[in-house]
Amino acid sequence: MKVYFSQKSDTLCPVEEDFSAPSLQESIKETRRALDIAYAGFDNAVEFDLIDSYIYEINALQRRYKHLTELAASEGTSGQENLCEHSPIRTLISHVFG
Numbered sequence: 001m002k003v004y005f006s007q008k009s010d011t012l013c014p015v016e017e018d019f020s021a022p023s024l025q026e027s028i029k030e031t032r033r034a035l036d037i038a039y040a041g042f043d044n045a046v047e048f049d050l051i052d053s054y055i056y057e058i059n060a061l062q063r064r065y066k067h068l069t070e071l072a073a074s075e076g077t078s079g080q081e082n083l084c085e086h087s088p089i090r091t092l093i094s095h096v097f098g
Helices: 024-044 048-074 088-097
Strands: none
Touching: 024 048
16 A cells, blocks of 8 residues: 655745724625625525524624614725615514504
8 A cells, every 4th residue: 555645835825814803894895795695595484483584694794783883984985785674574464463
């Protein structure tokens, strides 16, 4: 039986990671992307427990997005779209649960 070993280079460069806090604009973009993913998951969910989890996730992300956009507005940062108060999920919930 032959055993092969790989040789590692002695000139490995250390990778420096950026652990600084993301900017407000980056947080807004990440939250918007997470909202889009959650909406897509909700659209494809068929089990009741999974649907409930997406409803909670979407509501939490909407509140986070609203908070971040309010922070951006208070800092004078413009150019971000506002979160629609009457989102499709809220309409669906109010229709189903009365």
